Amino acid sequence: MVRSDDVSTLPRRRGDAPPRCRRTAPFRRKTLHELTLAEHVVHIVEDAARRAGARRVTRVRLALGLLAHVETDTLLYCCQLAARDSLAADADFQAERSPAQAHCADCGADAELAALPARCPQCGGENLSLQGGEEMRVIDIGIS
Numbered sequence: 001m002v003r004s005d006d007v008s009t010l011p012r013r014r015g016d017a018p019p020r021c022r023r024t025a026p027f028r029r030k031t032l033h034e035l036t037l038a039e040h041v042v043h044i045v046e047d048a049a050r051r052a053g054a055r056r057v058t059r060v061r062l063a064l065g066l067l068a069h070v071e072t073d074t075l076l077y078c079c080q081l082a083a084r085d086s087l088a089a090d091a092d093f094q095a096e097r098s099p100a101q102a103h104c105a106d107c108g109a110d111a112e113l114a115a116l117p118a119r120c121p122q123c124g125g126e127n128l129s130l131q132g133g134e135e136m137r138v139i140d141i142g143i144s
């Protein structure tokens, strides 16, 4: 559920619309989710930058698990929004997908998956169980 006081923190100006906003309810919920994650990212980044005595953050590199329920473009856009009044206001936000571990129930192989949908690299089976891949983390930041 989205409460009205949560929604009031969302950007309303036309220029703030995400690049591919379809203005549907599911999209707004998704954006809210990503904005929350983005605020968390900015908090972590500012904290690290302050501890390092930085004046500003120039670059932020994020790793998104293959199965993380996050749309990369939306998250990066939300990071820029969330960083507006922070040390990372002018930072270049980048994200890369990190692989997930899979186990094949057909042949018993363990494999690292870089993309979905996936098949077992050993036998081509689709009977894979996935482990991990839902994490999101800050890999490194550039400061000045």
Ligand SMILES: [Zn+2]
Binding pocket: 104, 105, 106, 107, 108, 109, 120, 121, 122, 123, 124, 125
């Ligand atoms: Zn297999």
